[in-house]
Amino acid sequence: MTDIRYLAPRTLDEAVGAFAAAAGGARILAGGTDLLVQMRAGVAKPGTIIDIKKIPEMTAIEDLGGGAFRIGAAVSGAVLAEHAGFRKAWPGVLEAVNLIGSKQVQGRASPGGNLCNASPAGDSVPAMVAAGAVVTIQGPNGRRELPVEKVPAGPGRTNLTPGEIVVSFTLPARPKGSGDAYLRMIPRTEMDIAVVGMGVNLVLEGGVVKAARVGLGAVAPTVLLVEDAARALIGSRLDDAALEAAAAACRAACKPINDKRGTIAYRIKVAGVLLKRTAAIAARRAGGN
Amino acid sequence: MAKIHVSTTVNGEPVEFLCDASSSMLDALRGPLGLTGTKEGCGTGDCGACSITVDGRLMCSCLMLAVEAEGHEIATIEGMAQGDKLHPLQQKFLEMAALQCGICTPGVLISARSLLEKNPDPTEEEVRFGLAGNLCRCTGYDKIVRAVLETAAEMREAAR
Ligand SMILES: Cc1cc2nc3c(=O)[nH]c(=O)nc-3n(C[C@H](O)[C@H](O)[C@H](O)COP(=O)(O)OP(=O)(O)OC[C@H]3O[C@@H](n4cnc5c(N)ncnc54)[C@H](O)[C@@H]3O)c2cc1C
Numbered sequence: 186m187t188d189i190r191y192l193a194p195r196t197l198d199e200a201v202g203a204f205a206a207a208a209g210g211a212r213i214l215a216g217g218t219d220l221l222v223q224m225r226a227g228v229a230k231p232g233t234i235i236d237i238k239k240i241p242e243m244t245a246i247e248d249l250g251g252g253a254f255r256i257g258a259a260v261s262g263a264v265l266a267e268h269a270g271f272r273k274a275w276p277g278v279l280e281a282v283n284l285i286g287s288k289q290v291q292g293r294a295s296p297g298g299n300l301c302n303a304s305p306a307g308d309s310v311p312a313m314v315a316a317g318a319v320v321t322i323q324g325p326n327g328r329r330e331l332p333v334e335k336v337p338a339g340p341g342r343t344n345l346t347p348g349e350i351v352v353s354f355t356l357p358a359r360p361k362g363s364g365d366a367y368l369r370m371i372p373r374t375e376m377d378i379a380v381v382g383m384g385v386n387l388v389l390e391g392g393v394v395k396a397a398r399v400g401l402g403a404v405a406p407t408v409l410l411v412e413d414a415a416r417a418l419i420g421s422r423l424d425d426a427a428l429e430a431a432a433a434a435c436r437a438a439c440k441p442i443n444d445k446r447g448t449i450a451y452r453i454k455v456a457g458v459l460l461k462r463t464a465a466i467a468a469r470r471a472g473g474n
Numbered sequence: 475m476a477k478i479h480v481s482t483t484v485n486g487e488p489v490e491f492l493c494d495a496s497s498s499m500l501d502a503l504r505g506p507l508g509l510t511g512t513k514e515g516c517g518t519g520d521c522g523a524c525s526i527t528v529d530g531r532l533m534c535s536c537l538m539l540a541v542e543a544e545g546h547e548i549a550t551i552e553g554m555a556q557g558d559k560l561h562p563l564q565q566k567f568l569e570m571a572a573l574q575c576g577i578c579t580p581g582v583l584i585s586a587r588s589l590l591e592k593n594p595d596p597t598e599e600e601v602r603f604g605l606a607g608n609l610c611r612c613t614g615y616d617k618i619v620r621a622v623l624e625t626a627a628e629m630r631e632a633a634r
């Protein structure tokens with residue numbers, strides 16, 4: 186192997202500078218659980234690797250109060266799981282992040298890597314979409330913000346422009362009566378790729394849904410925000426008719442592929458089933474808050 | 475390209491080594507550091523044979539670059555026994571024959587120790603989920619799971 190250059194800058198400006206200067210020849214390294222596998226398979230052949238974990242902002246978890254959080258893009262699942270305040274405010278996002286791989290993979294895998302790897306089946310992404318997370322991005326032209334669902338462009342592709350790095354995820358404050366949940370369907374009991382991934386985030390007031398967001402993964406080229414499903418839930422008491430309407434909206438949003446894990450028909454059916462199950466868990470959590 | 479110099483701590487001892495930027499931590503352990511207890515099964519994060527801890531956290535050494543070890547604390551299977559005294563997990567794996575060919579065993583032990591540090595009283599299901607990142611082609615897992623549960627019970631008893 187012709188060898189590569191390894192950089193571990195301490196500031197974001199240095200990282201962006203080096204990333205932009207490499208003009209496509211560099212890759213960002215967070216946990217490496219996708220990147221190193223791709224390099225080993227010869228799919229990724231970077232000339233330079235830019236490790237972002239020495240940049241404090243990338244590995245920080247900031248409690249902004251009222252359930253709002255800013256999470257550095259390179260925070261590992263294991264570190265996030267140890268944050269009691271985050272676990273209480275965003276159990277659905279946490280369970281999605283913690284579904285990524287084994288305990289060993291959790292020691293490294295980050296939500297930023299999961300998003301930027303841009304697999305349609307990335308587990309943390311539907312939960313982040315449901316949460317209404319906004320990502321902060323820094324590039325050669327400065328900072329900008331994007332709703333998380335605007336980042337993936339297709340399998341393995343993002344809307345980041347050359348030299349841009351995802352810095353953090355900002356999750357909004359939690360009104361009283363909030364709850365979120367994430368469920369995925371996999372053929373095994375653990376360590377597998379989602380056939381469908383479903384994130385639901387609800388705000389209830391006196392049993393009535395005041396706000397809802399639904400994120401749907403593994404059934405289209407990118408993770409989807411299913412606004413029709415949210416509309417079907419808002420104003421309802423999560424009665425059977427509302428849940429069925431939301432499930433139908435999820436089924437309608439699916440544009441899945443056939444593969445060894447699931448057929449098109451199966452994925453579409455499961456999307457509806459998971460909407461109902463995930464909403465039930467989110468509602469139960471909302472009731473306790 | 476010139477080799478990179480890395481200073482780190484392995485099993486409590488400060489060490490230094492030279493590596494390529496693309497070398498994995500697993501390559502460094504088994505190569506310049508001469509610690510061959512950590513095994514390579516897949517090289518892609520699936521089997522857990524290469525499990526180590528970094529600053530106390532469980533990771534696959536095949537999915538970490540050797541240069542990333544700079545300034546961190548690495549723990550491998552070689553540091554699990556205290557001299558001649560085996561760790562209770564190691565002792566129990568021998569007693570209960572929780573291994574056959576043994577290639578997965580160092581990784582399983584590192585992972586089981588990490589599990590028991592976080593959860594000294596796991597259920598069988600928690601042990602099975604906790605060790606889901608460690609594949610074993612020989613034992614069918616049952617002996618491994620029973621040995622971990624038994625060790626956990628004895629360690630709790632000893633800590634009383
Ligand atoms: C055994 C195993 C099991 C797995 N199981 C699952 C699973 O169940 N569910 C799942 O969703 N995934 C799974 N994965 C895939 C992987 O672990 C996740 O996608 C993980 O979240 C990637 O995070 P990372 O920090 O390791 O990313 P890295 O590998 O460091 O990066 C991934 C990609 O994103 C880019 N990148 C990373 N951070 C940034 C940033 N801040 N800005 C711009 N670009 C960036 C990198 O250049 C690279 O292209 C598994 C992987 C393995 C090896």
Ligand code: FES
Pocket residue numbers: 513514515516517518519520521522523524525534535536537
């Ligand atoms: S060799 Fe690292 S997980 Fe298999």
Ligand code: FES
Pocket residue numbers: 573574575576577578579609610611612613
């Ligand atoms: S004992 Fe042979 S692989 Fe586990």
